[in-house]
Amino acid sequence: MDVNNLTVKILxxxxxxxxxxxxxxxxxxxxxxxxAKEASKDGVISDEDLKWII
Structure with missing residues (x-):
């Protein structure tokens, strides 16, 4: 394994x-x-916010 060619990705x-x-x-x-569109403890995500994430 050539350690100089390793790639790191953090999700x-x-x-x-x-x-x-x-x-x-x-x-x-x-x-x-x-x-995403279901109610949670934080409320319901708006369509605008959902577009941002997608």
């Missing part, structure tokens, strides 16, 4: 709008999409 999980972190190492992913 950043988003389930509601927050400062977006993205670079060659940090990769944003959307979690909880299947329940």
């Amino acid at each position: 950043i999980a988003y389930h509601k709008p927050a400062p977006l972190i993205k670079s060659d190492i940090f990769v944003p992913i959307h979690v909880g999409r299947s329940v």
Whole structure:
């Protein structure tokens, strides 16, 4: 294994709008999409916020 050619990726999980972190190492992913429009302890996500995440 050539350690000089290793690539590191860190996945950043988003389930509601927050400062977006993205670079060659940090990769944003959307979690909880299947329940995104359901009410939770934080309330219901707006259509605008849902567009931001997707």
